[in-house]
Amino acid sequence: MQANDQLTASQRDELRTIAGVMIPASSDYGVPGADDAAIQADIVATLGRDRFSVQAALDHLARLAGRPLAELEPGRRDAIVAEFRATGGVPAAVLSRVILQCYYRDDRVLKSLNLELRPPFPKGHQLEQGDWSLLDAVKARVPMWRRAP
Amino acid sequence: MNDPVDVLIIGAGASGAAVAWSLAETKMHILCLEQGGWMKPSEYPSVGRDWEARLYGDYSPSPNIRARAEDYPVNDDHSPIKVVNFNGVGGSTVMYTAHWPRLHPSDFRVRTLDGVADDWPIDYETLAPFFAENDRMMGVSGLAGDPASPPTSPPMPPLPLGRSGARFGKAMNKLGWHWWPSDTTVATTDYEGRARCINLGHCTPGCAQGAKASTDITYWPAALRAGVELRTHCRVREITTNAAGMADGVVYYDKDGIEQFQPAEVVIIACNGIGTPRLLLNSASGRFPNGLANSSGLVGKNLMFHPYAQVYGYVDEPTDSNRAPPTCLWSKEFYESDPSRGFVRGYAFQFGRGVGPVFEAVSSEAKGILPWGAEHHAVFRKLNGHRLAISAICEDLPEEHNRVTLDPVLKDSHGIPAPRVDYTIGSNSAKMMAHGIARAKEILEAADASDICVNAPILHGGWHLLGTARMGTDPERSVVNEWGRAHDVKNLFIVDGSLFVTSGGVNPTSTIQALALHIADQMKQRLANLFD
DSSP: OOGGGSSOHHHHHHHHHHHHHHSOOBTTTTBOOTTOHHHHHHHHHTOGGGHHHHHHHHHHHHHHHSSOGGGSOHHHHHHHHHHHHHHOHHHHHHHHHHHHHHHTTOHHHHHHTTOOSSOSTTTOOOOOOOOGGGGHHHHTSOOOSOOOO | OOOOEEEEEEOOSHHHHHHHHHHGGGTOOEEEEOSSOOOOGGGSGGGSTTTTGGGGTTTOSOHHHHOOTTOOOOEEEEOSSOBOOOOSTTGGGTTSOOBOOOOOGGGGOHHHHHSSSOOOSSOHHHHHHHHHHHHHHHTOBOOSOOTTSOOOOOSBOOOOOHHHHHHHHHHHHHHTOOOEEOOBSBOSSOBTTBOOOOOOSOOTTOOTTSOBOOTTTTHHHHHHHTTOEEEOSOEEEEEEEOTTSOEEEEEEEOTTSOEEEEEEEEEEEOOHHHHHHHHHHHTOOSSSTTOTTOTTSOTTBSOBOOOEEEEEEEOSSOOOTTSSOSEEEEEOTTOSOOGGGSSSSOEEEEEEOOOOHHHHHHHHHHHTOSOSSTTHHHHHHHHTTOEEEEEEEEOOOOOTTSEEEEEEEEEOTTSOEEEEEEOOOOHHHHHHHHHHHHHHHHHHHHTTOEEEEEESSOTTOBOOOBOTTOBOSOTTTOSBOTTSBBSSOTTEEEOSGGGOSSOTTSOOHHHHHHHHHHHHHHHHHTGGGTTO
16 A cells, blocks of 8 residues: 555545644745645655554544534634644654655745755755864863873 | 684674774684664665655664664663664764764773762773774864864864854854864765765765765775675674583574574674663573673663753854754863862763754744744744754763663564663763753853753763673673673673763764774784683
8 A cells, every 4th residue: 555545535634734724825935835735745645654643643633623624713723723732742743743844845945945956965065164263262272181190 | 503703793883893893804704793784875865855854764863763674672761861873784873973072081080080980991091092093994084283182183184164163163262162173084085985075964864975984984894805704684682602601602683584593702792882781681591690791780780871961042144054064063161070060070062053944844843933824934934044053962970770671571573672771860960961051051142042942851862872881890890801801701792882981971982993993902912812
């Protein structure tokens, strides 16, 4: 069975809703929300070893909400989300992490942060030397380490 | 049955590689059994767009999270600091930051100088030539002349200070406190077949460039050329002994899971502070009912971790973030004892350049400083790429109740009992951490940082696994003698971090490898009467 077959339709709906609550789209920054279809597809496709925790978190959320989160009026939804974050434990933390790790590797999001769309290898990065004269004051100090008998 | 070997080494990590290389010149038949396999740099996280996410999965530093076939589980439920390590050729040098301090002369005379714990049976001068030899083999970059450290001669120039290092340097100068560019085993020039650092930044979970020294690319190629045999995916279950009480070999599971017996004249354990006591305790027999080499009762006891107190904040200018090796400086302003501080011994600071966007988002959300909802984006842009972090690496004193035992239930994939860790942070360490947190906040304030956060201890911060088979001259107060030979079994040696009598307040890998080279040297000098 493929990883993207692991979540039920209702779990996927809840995942999309909670992700959108967590990170909504922003026209100010020109970025999608975490409920964006491509980001959701990335999350679902790469759940891997996290899928059981994510399922547990989504089931916990569904129990708290009593009905699909998206159908709740905003005030009630916010209260449920707050309760979920307070009581969700490790599964809720895993759910937050998988949303964030996929959101912050999306090309549109990285572009908005002026980050390059590539892995670190093989290009690497440039690192400026910095001001080595700052060390002159330290070089002038007398030895500080203790000699031992 | 396998043909007998002269020397059998268990573990191909930092110390196993060093001792194998050093002993190779004897031309004895040397075999190393390693439970993991060879790493493939082309598969390290930094080659893919999911480079940060893999730190939470197959490249987690926690063996319990990583859960690869070569990992064994550790019950660390009874410890506020969780064990981290890596299993494979290179061991935890595959997954370390390459920060490269060494113990100070005073660290070997803790009882004499400060009236606590015990002195080591050897001194700094004994290890000095092996520190130098190890620095050459691992390839160290750094700047000689640090007034707070014993003299070193790094063969390569230091890493650049970068934006983060310069900002820290200004802050430390404002306070009048010591700082220095840290020695590192990240190569700043091409070195012995290794390519120079190109600032991938994601150094800890394996360096795809090969600039970071891990023993799979430093000691092992040389040891294999010299004739050492390395057998991978072989997990040792127990060391066996003969009627005379000498080690006569090991029982292990090969890559196909088949039980094998490997006879040997000499057995060397290089499994570090959790794996070594686990193996000794799993080697209990009628003659050694409390575990092998455990007549002192100290196998597994005196576990020392180095509790880390991490403090970080955010500055207005961009930092180096994830675009350079993660640590840049150290400070030993508070390393040597000063009774006026309210604790004995001391700690070093290590300074972090910053983190990548996913780590920033995940850690800040968990910390409660990155909100959900419409404000998320503005806050993230203030945090991302602006973090400066400081960690106080605190000396842990040996306490017998901090220990490794065998878990009565938990087993690895071969059915071998897994280790259980029981550990609490001692009162001296707790005072030291509080001092370090207060000073780190002063440093960050001097750097004009805001939104200061504290992680103390770092939960998954059990990188340094020390003290669980300590060396000493008294068989009732130590497991091995001053050259690594077990008091109880005269052809059994230990060469890893479990030897440490005290922990010092710095990362231990340099000292672990110097110890391994020292023990190998002693063995070579005593070949004619090694078992006397």
